[in-house]
Amino acid sequence: MQDHRIRKLVIVGGGTAGWMAAAALRRHFHGGPLEITLVESEEIGTVGVGEATIPTIRGFYQQLGLSDIEVMRATQATCKLGIRFNGWLREGQSFIHPFGHFGQDLRGVPFHHYWRKLAQAGEPTDIADYCLGASLAAAGKFMAPPRNPTSTLSVFDWALHFDAGLFAQLMRRVAEDNGVRRIEGKITKVNLRPEDGFVAWLDLEGGARVEGDLFIDCSGFRGLLIEEALHTGYESWSDLLFCDRAWAVQSEGQGDPPPYTDVTAHSAGWRWRIPLQHRYGNGYVFSSRHISDEDALAELKAAVPDPLLHEPRLIRFNPGRREQVWNKNVIALGLASGFLEPLESTSIALIETGIEKIKALFPDRDFAPELADEFNDWSRREMERVRDFIILHYWANKRRDTAFWRDCNAVTLPDTLQRKIDLFLGRGHFVRYRWEMFAPPSWMAIYAGFELLPSAVDPSLDGVDPKALSAPLAEMRKAVREVVASAPPHQAFLDQYCRPA
Ligand code: FAD
Known part of the structure; x- marks a missing residue:
């Protein structure tokens, strides 16, 4: 042969x-x-x-x-527990997309149904308070996830910058x-x-x-x-995602690095800020249909809080x-x-x-x-599934202050994404397609961050008294708070493990 x-x-x-x-x-x-x-x-x-x-x-x-x-x-x-979205829903509001689960499923029903039922009964709570990864990130702390978590409350993951x-x-x-x-x-x-x-x-x-x-x-x-x-x-x-250019620049590191990436909405796109041990990476991803290169550069320079290490570089993409x-x-x-x-x-x-x-x-x-x-x-x-997930961030915004955000909100969604959104907004159902990079907790984080919430919950909860949920959900929040209180600051983790011997 x-x-x-x-x-x-x-x-x-x-x-x-x-x-x-x-x-x-x-x-x-x-x-x-x-x-x-x-x-x-x-x-x-x-x-x-x-x-x-x-x-x-x-x-x-x-x-x-x-x-x-x-x-x-x-x-x-540095360690990355998730991404903090600033000003995406509206100016001044932030939320974190963590690499982690929210809450603990009860009787085989996903946690978010209980969380919604409690809110519908007049006790709204922040879903991030049920997620260890999100709560550690918000507190600027870091610890490795437990190897054998005893509950989904302590299931989270991490990545690197x-x-x-x-x-x-x-x-x-x-x-x-x-x-x-x-x-x-x-x-x-x-x-x-x-x-x-x-x-x-x-x-x-x-x-x-x-x-x-x-x-x-x-x-x-x-x-x-x-x-x-x-x-x-x-x-x-480019008819679904308008951003097609980015200015990128490195800046001096100042202060302790957060354990998350910051992505901040701007007039015609968004700005990343990525903490490393020795510097920050920054960039403004923008739509050339909505802002000139010069104006985008000026916005970036005005927003980066620390001294730049070189002149920003323009990168074009399709x-x-x-x-x-x-x-x-x-x-x-x-x-x-x-x-x-x-x-x-x-x-x-x-x-x-x-x-x-x-x-x-x-x-x-x-x-x-x-x-x-x-x-x-x-x-x-x-790739289409990643595309859909990214489109969701733009479409769900409630900003109407610039043409860019209004145009993003007016995009006709691909059928695959529309179907997911419809299923979720109906009764909180998630579908996960084959070859999908982002699991339901990631979708949950973005839906909740953009205040896209189901109008009804799983029918198996019809017989559950919402008042009876108050105590177990308060216990979950307390359990998360206690772990966060005992975790070291992110910088202490870096000092301990990442400095040259
Ligand atoms: P390149 O880095 O462009 O490498 C191309 C290589 O081909 C080079 O070695 C070059 O020398 C060689 N080459 C080209 N032509 C020739 C030739 N004629 N002869 C010989 N060699 C040649 N990804 C993330 O996961 N996270 C991020 O935060 C992130 N941020 C990004 C921000 C921006 C603005 C952009 C544009 C991209 C970002 N990416 C991010 C994507 C990430 O940068 C790329 O996926 C990654 O760097 C891989 O690039 P590459 O190796 O495909 O191409």
Whole structure:
């Protein structure tokens, strides 16, 4: 039998996506005949942003044999318990989307039904008071979640804010130590096989050529292989999500870093503030249809509270996705595969799931078309579901002060999102589709933060006396408060574990 296995895997690009793929795939195919080569150009450089993550990142680097503390030390990271949304519903109001559960389910019925029933009976309470992750974050404290939680009240998770450049360097070290070959050089031409249009080899400046069986395109927004060479096509979602530019700038760190990302609504978009141990990352994501670059820059500069470390950089993007993430013998990963604004820190998480898909559907050299079909279908659904979650944040706002917010509120929702909202607002039902990154607690956090609440609760509660709920729910809030009171400040955690010895 002929051996059709892929022998040469070429990764194009050495940003976060390229080096994450190199490190993870080298480990996955450890000891086998697969050669992995990564080509990158220092002169072209990387996008240089991407500092807020979601908890899946920890599972990703733990699979590479790295501990939380090793990664935190190597990347000047801080802990992230969630995202604080400021001024999204209306000016002056904030809420946290935590990585954690709310309350404790009773008699097999999700907690939020009891919470609503109590409120409908005249005792409204803040749902965040039933969530340990949200309450720790609000108090500026941090502790690792218990390993064997005795109740859903103590179920929460955490992620990192890290320096993107240092994280890519760490991934590079892991990849190279395990045998990935790195080639420094600018790719000047992508050569296709005349018979089927598959990529055959890359020409580099200076005359070298790099051949491969399978290419992973991590070349950033331009999509050097997937778009410039294969003309795959891009589905833009700019009619649903208006933001298409960002000013990004780093600033000096001042004060203790909070254990959450701040995202603050502005006149034509929103501003991120990401605390690291040695500095802050800041940026204004905005809609060029609603504000000029100059005015957006002025808004950003006026809002960042600490001295800037350099002049802000403008980044342009087109929200959407590559129509086929896998086309012929090229698989796009990272920005080359599409982009959704970083409101829920999903891009790096999509790189992780992209790598999982590559592992799960790794082809032979005969490239069975069903592999690419499955990969593309899975990628599309996953990305559409993230898109829907992000649209919800814009659509649900109650700000009417600028054209931007009014236009966001007037968007026609995709059917998939409308259905979710209808089900929730009816009787508090959640549906979770396949390949969905965000579980019901995340949707709950956003619904509650935007005061989108069900008009009725689960019918099994019809016989429950709301007054009887007052005491058990007060107990839950008390249990959360007691743990928060005994937890150390986030800064104390960093001082203890993350300072160089
Ligand atoms: P890049 O970093 O652009 O890397 C591209 C690579 O390709 C570089 O090494 C470059 O040298 C190489 N290359 C390109 N052309 C050539 C050539 N001709 N020859 C050789 N090499 C070439 N994600 C999150 O998860 N959280 C966040 O908080 C977050 N914030 C973001 C904020 C903004 C404003 C933007 C735009 C993105 C953000 N992201 C975030 C996304 C995140 O930055 C990216 O997903 C991540 O950095 C991966 O980028 P990349 O590796 O795909 O591309």
